[in-house]
Amino acid sequence: MTEREQERRLAPLRQIESYWRNLLGDEGQIPLRSQIDPRNIEEALEYAFLGERIAPMLAKVRVAGTHLNDLMGLDMAGMPLSTLIAPEDREQLGAAVSKLFSDGLVIRLHLVAEEGFGKGRLSGDMLLLPLRSDLGDMSRMIGALVTHGRIGRTPRRFRIESISMQAPRQGEAVPAPAPSEKPDPAPRPVYKPALKPAAAPRGLAEGATPFRGAPPKETKDKRPPYLRLIISNDD
Known part of the structure; x- marks a missing residue:
């Protein structure tokens, strides 16, 4: 792969990291999750x-781009991020995820996919960036995964070839934790007044669940109400 092709891939x-910085x-x-506007990283x-x-070493994907779904052959929303990683390297990913949330570090991973029948050579690069919730606790992230090669037969899972960590502002390199390193305890949430959310743009926006009040209580003088089927397509 030429240098120009790598830069393009x-x-x-780079676009997501530049926007985050x-x-x-x-x-x-660290930026708030509500500050992320998908229109600024549309490409x-x-x-x-x-x-x-x-969990201290586990993150769940809330919203996923189509490339992640194509790699796994299913919708990644609601799945653990570790689903993308080979089982033997998931502890190593968990240690890095723990550092991201506890210390607010920028995480970069170079990945190589497992090969097999219908699964040719495929490499990838993943970027993980911390975000804060509107309560102020560092429990969100934005990330990206790009690959080089043909996806082939799914699902595609990756081995971790290397991990690098950096402080967000100074850019100082931080040694990657060993897989056996005990993760830092979950940080205590810092409760702050919730910010007024901006209008949710399309793309990485998450749908809200409407509130429904409790049904009226039955009385002995009234006949039981008819049953109604309520269908909700909300997550």
């Missing part, structure tokens, strides 16, 4: 995803 990662506060404060949305911390 990694362009979505522009959102950093003057003192390097990279195919490769982007949003994640949420669900």
